Structures are given as C-alpha cells and as structure tokens.
Amino acid sequence: MGNEKTSEISEYMTESEISKLDEHMQTVIRDMLQEIHDLRAENSRLRKALLRASSQQPKMSSKLRDALYE
Template structure:
C-alpha cells in the first residue's frame, strides 16, 4: 500500500510544480491522503482483530456435532 501512497505524493508534487493546484487545494489533497492512510491502517487492525476473534471461537468435535444432528 505504501507504493500507492508514494505515487500519490509524487503526482501531487508534480501537479503543484506545474501550477495546476493552489496552496489550499494542495493542503486539502494532502489531508485526504492522510485520512486514506489512517483508514488503511485502521482497516488492517480491524482485519487482524477479526481473524483473532474468529480463531478463538470454540468448535465442536465431529462426534458431538454428529450426535446433536441425529
């Protein structure tokens, strides 16, 4: 994911150098890129927590499950 962030920052820099963006627009885009990075980090933490939570779920043994379904 960091390769995308680097590409985005380079592209923003090129747009700024060409005069396509003013200071206010540049700050706005930088803030969006920061929020995106924070969201990606939060998404990663939530996925890891979900995997941990699913791993702790008690599972029934095959014999017990078969007996309950009979």
C-alpha cells in the same frame, strides 16, 4: 511550496499537475491522503482483531457438524 509538502501528493500526481494546484487544494489533497492512510491502517488492525477473535471461538468438530446437518 516545499518539496516535503508535495512528497505525499507526488506519489499520485506529476510535478506539473501539483504545480497547477493552489496551496489550499494541495492541503485538501494531503489531508485526504492522510485520512486514506489512517483508514487503511485501522482496517488492517480491525481485520487482525477479527481474525484473532474468530480463531479463539470454540470450533465444532466435523463429525458433530455433519451429524447436525443430517
């Protein structure tokens, strides 16, 4: 078990906790952390795309909106 393999896990667990895990569990945790990282990045991209899309839609003037709601 190399230091580079536990570097991602060590952000969330202590070295003593990591040493108690077998190699398979370390791999599972690393894969889960990578998936979390990927999903966060995708979420960020989707939020930005949604903001861009919503900002390009024509907006109703406040006078028109007020008149419609009366």
